[in-house]
Amino acid sequence: MRWRFWQSKQRDSDLEDEIAFDLAADAEERIRSGIPREEAESASRRDFGNVLRLEEDVREVWGWTALDRLGQDLRYGWRTLRNNPLFAAMAVLSLALGIGANTAIYSFMDAVMLRDLPVRHPGELVILNWHAKKFPPVAYSSNGSTYDEPGGGITSPDFPWPAYELFRNHNTLFSALSAFKDAGQLNLVARGQAEVRSIELVSGNFFNCLGIVPVAGRLIADSDNLAGASQVAVLSYNYWRERFAGDLAALGQSLRINNLAFTIIGIAPPGFFGVRPGSAPVIYVPIANRPSLARNYGTEDDTMFVDPHFYWVDIMGRLRPGVTLARAEAELAPQFHQFALASVTKNEERAVLPALWLEEGGSGGDSLRRQYSKPLFVLMTMVAFILAIACANIANLLLARATARRREMAVRLSLGASRLRVLRQLLTESLMLALPGGIIGLAVAVAGIRFLIWLLTGNNPADLHLHVVLDWRILVFTIAVALVTGILFGLAPAIQAMRVDITPALKETRASTPHKRGRRIGLSQFLVVAQIALSLLLVLGSAIFVRTLANLHSVEIGFNQENLLTFSLDTSQAGYKDMALTTLYARMYERFRALPGVRAAAVTDMPLLFDWNSGTGVRLPGAPKCEGDGCPHTSLISVGPTFFETMQIPISLGRPIDSRDADGAPLAAVVNEVFAKRYFPNRNPIGRRFGLGSSKGDLTIVGVAKNARYSSLKREIPPVVYFAYLQNIVNGPPGATFFILRTAGNPLALSETVRKTVHEAAPAVPVTNMMTQVQRIDSTIVQERTFADLCTAFAVFALMIACIGLYGTMAYTVARRTNEIGIRVALGAERRRIIWMVLREVLALAAAGLAVGLICAWSAMSAIKSFVFGMKVADPPTILLAAGILVAALLLAGFAPAARASRIDPLTALRHE
C-alpha cells in the first residue's frame, strides 16, 4: 500500500513535469517567433486547455488508481455523513433492522416451508392426501390430523392401511411408496435412563424410498415389517451421539420403548430429521409395532392393518422418472374412490366420500407449515413494510442531500471532474449507507432467527427440531434492495442536477432555491406520506394484537390459576397394570399431599386449558336415539377426589367428586352449568341420570360446578362432565395421568422435590410435562403473545423510522426556508405563528398518510381476522388509538424543526448567503 502510494506520488509529479515541459516548449516556440515572453507563456497556457481535467483524464488511463479514488470517495463520503450524523446513523440503523428482520423471517420461512428435505432427489417425492366437504362418515374413526381448507371442507394425510396396500401393490407410478406414522412421545429407556421422546413408525421401504444411507449398521427393511415383526430400532444420529456418545457399540444393544425391548440395528445419517420439518424423532421402528406401542390398547389396534374405516397412516411416494404429479393423481384418484366406495356399508356414507389429491413432498410433511404459514405470512408482510419504510428514509435522505448539493456538483464539474466521477462519488455514498446497514443487518438477522425460534417454539417439547440457517440469498437480496434504493434516489436527482447548466447552478444561493418548488420536494413529501401510511398499518396491527392478548388475559377462567404445579406420570407404560396402577396413583397422591408446601393435590387425566379435548355423545333419559350432527354432546374430564378443592372451582349445587366415588360405587358425575342448563333446563339436575357414548350404565349427577374454561381460552365453554377417574367409565385405564398440586409459594420451587418423591416410589416412572398452570395457559396463547410482542416491536420501530423521515424532511424544509422565515420574523410574525406554520405542514403530511393508511388497512383487515379474539378487527377505539399515537409521534418529530424555525434570528437569516 505504502509503495503504491509512493509510486502514485511519483507518477503525479512526473505528469506535472511532462505538462510543464510541454508548456515551456510551446512558449519557447512563440518567443522564437517574436512574441514577448510573458505574452507567450500566457498564450501557451490558454491554448493548452484545462490542466486539471487533463491530469484527471490521464490518471483515469492509469487505471489502478481506482483504489485510490475509492479511498478518496470513502473519505469524502464519510465527511458528508458525519455532517449529519443523526440522520445517517438512523438511516443505517433503520436499514439494518429492515434487512435483519427480513432475513430472519425469510430464513425461518425457508426452514419451515420451502427447503427440501436432506434426502436423495427430493423433487420426486409426493405426499398423499384426501379432501372432502366434511369429515367423511365412511371413516369410522381416525388418528392423525385433519385441517380445514381455506375454501371450506377438510383435508387430511391419513389413510386406512388397506388403501396404502392397494396403492403400493397396483402401481406403475412410484418407484417406492412408503408408509409412516408419528407414534408421538413414548416412554423410552436406554442405558438405564427413562425419558419421554418422540418415536416414528415406518414401513420397510421408508428409508429406501427417501434414499437414506445409514452411518452404521443397517436401516429398517421390508423383512422387519412381516408378521411377528422383529423389534428393531434405528437411532437418529443426534440421539446416538446424545445417549451413546456416538459409540458404535450401541449396535446390537437393546432399549425399551413403552416397556417393549427393541434391538438397535443402525444409525441414521446426520442431518436427517425424518419427514416433518419441526419434529425430529429420535428412534425409528417398524410400523408393524404400532399396536403393541399403543398408549391405550383399543379395539382399533387389533384391526388397524385390515380395517378400511380407520384412517391413520401417512403415505409418501417417490415418483418414477418421467411420471408427473398430475398423472399420478389422475391414475390414483379413481382407485381410491373405488376403495372408499367399496368400504361403504350404509347408504348415508355414500354422500361424502374422501377424494385423493397429491402434494409435492420434497419439503416434507406439512403440519408445521399449516400451523405457521399464516402467521409467518403476516410477519413477512410486516417486515417487508419495515424495509420499505427504511428504504424510503434512505431515499429521502439522499434526495434532500442531492438537492442541497446541486451547487457542490456544479462546482466540482466546473473544476474539471468528469460526470462519471461525480456519479461514482454518489454511488460510493449510497454504498456507505447500504453496506453498514447490511453488516449490522446480518447481526440482527442472526439474533432475530434465535429470537424467532425461541418465540415460536419455546414452549414445545424437547424433540422439536427446526434447522434454521441464515438465508444468504435473502440477505444479499435485501441489501441489494437497499442499494438500488440508494442509487435510484441518490443518482436520479444528481443526474438531473448535472444536466442543468453549470453557471446558473453556481449562481444559485440557498436563498434562491426555496422559490422553486420543484418535483423533488413533492417526491420527498410523497415518501413521507407513504411512510406514515405504512406505519399506521403496523401501529394498528400492533394495537389489535395487543388488545387481543389483553382480551385473552382477561378471560374469566373459572378457577384460580396461580400457584398450581402440573405434571404427569407415565405409569402405565412402565409396566404398571390395573390394580398396581391404581395403588401407585393412590400412594403417590397421598405422598404429594403430605409434601411440605403443598396445600392440596388432585389427579386428573388432563389439566384444564391444555388444548386437549375429549368428548362423547350424551344419552338423555327418555330422549330418542340420536345419530348425526346436533346430537347432545359433552366434553369430558376424569378427576380424582379433591380436584375441585385443588383447582378452586366452586360447586354451586350438590357435592364434588370425592373419595366415595370409588370403583364399584354408583357412577357419579359433576356437570358444569352449561351442561345443566342445556340438558336439564329449569330442573334441579341433582340426582338425574344420563349415559355417555357407548358406555354401559348411567351416571348420576351428584353436583353442579361453576363454569370453568375447558380446553382453550378462545373457545366457548362447552358442556363438561367431570367423572371419577377411579370409575373408569369411558377410556379404560388412564394413560398419562396428571397430578395437580396447589402450592403455598412458587410452584416450580417444588419440582425437584416432586421428582425425588417419584423416583423413590417408582424409579422407572418418568415425571414429564412439568409446568405451572400459568405456563400451560400461556402456552396455549403463545401465538397471540408472539404476535403482540413482535408487532409492537415492529410498530415502535416503524414509527421511529417514519418520525426520523419526517424530522429530516421538515428540518430540511426549515433550513431551505431560513431566509423566508427570517423575513417573516423581521416583519413581525410571532414565534407561535412560525411554529404553527411548520406544524401545519406536519399535520397535512400526517393527515394524508393516515388517510392512505386507513384505506390500506381496510383491505388488509380480513387477512388478520383469524388472529383476533374478543373484538372486531375494525374496532373504532383501536383505530383512533393507533392514529392518535401516530399523530402524537409525528408532531413530536416535527416540533424540533418547528422550534428551530421559530428561533431563527432575522439578522442572521438575512445575512445567510
Add this chain to the structure above:
Amino acid sequence: MTDQNSKEKIELLQGTLDMLILRTLQWGPQHGHGIGQAIRQSSADLLKVERGSLYPALHRLEARGLISSEWKSSNLNRRAKYYRLTAAGKEQLITEQSKWKLLVRAIARVMRPARQS
C-alpha cells in the same frame, strides 16, 4: 496558432490519434510536445491535436505496452519525457495502417456516387 487558424483545422477521427502517434514515433523517440507538433506539421497544419487528448492517449498506449518512455534532458535545458515505439507498437502500427487503408477505400467507394451526382 490563433483562433482564426483553428477554424480551418479539422477534428481528428475517433481512434485515429493512436495510429498517428505510433506513426510519428516510427522515426525515433519524441516527447509529447514534439509529437503534437510533428502531427500538425506533417498534416500541413490541417490537424491539430488537443493536449487534452494527446496525453491521455500517450499514457494509454504506454499502459498497453505499445510505446515506452524514458526521461532525458532536452535542448530546452529541462527534463523531458521521451516516448519510443516498442516491438508490439510496430506490429500494431502495421495492422492499424492496413486497416486504415481498407477503411479509406471503403469509405471512398461509398462516397463516390455522391460525387457523381
